[in-house]
Amino acid sequence: MNAIKIRDTFVGMFVLVGLGSIAYLSLSVGGARLHSGNTIELFATFDQIADLKARAPVQISGVRVGQVTDVTLDESYRARVALRVDSSLALPYDSSASIVTSGLLGDRYIAIDLGAEDDMLVDGDEIAYTESALVLERILGKFLYNFSTSDD
Numbered sequence: 001m002n003a004i005k006i007r008d009t010f011v012g013m014f015v016l017v018g019l020g021s022i023a024y025l026s027l028s029v030g031g032a033r034l035h036s037g038n039t040i041e042l043f044a045t046f047d048q049i050a051d052l053k054a055r056a057p058v059q060i061s062g063v064r065v066g067q068v069t070d071v072t073l074d075e076s077y078r079a080r081v082a083l084r085v086d087s088s089l090a091l092p093y094d095s096s097a098s099i100v101t102s103g104l105l106g107d108r109y110i111a112i113d114l115g116a117e118d119d120m121l122v123d124g125d126e127i128a129y130t131e132s133a134l135v136l137e138r139i140l141g142k143f144l145y146n147f148s149t150s151d152d
Contacts, residue, residue: 096129
């Protein structure tokens with residue numbers, strides 16, 4: 001009888017550890033963080049964001065420093081992107097934000113290139129210099145259109 005209780009206890013602990021691991025991996029893959037730390041919210045406006053989504057990473061030099069929290073349209077029908085970044089970063093006011101792709105057809109993310117100004121971005125500021133996403137389909141379409149019209 002005693003051996004059965006010990007075995008059941010080990011099986012129960014194994015199942016709990018397995019469920020905990022699955023929960024942790026689900027949250028990690030989904031982009032959730034248990035400890036967010038101090039962050040500031042910045043905004044950037046783009047002509048074309050392609051397939052950029054909320055929870056997309058924000059990176060500086062390939063290091064994740066935040067994430068996209070919201071994507072909306074402004075009054076001039078341009079995409080306004082809200083970013084949450086680590087507040088310990090000193091981002092110069094003339095920093096730029098670009099939408100880039102991880103790999104050839106991968107997910108989109110925001111890459112921040114640091115500027116050289118002495119004034120720093122603070123909570124609620126707008127990143128003035130932005131570079132919209134390159135849409136592969138548009139580039140191919142223009143190439144094919146130009147190629148077909150040059151044969152005439």
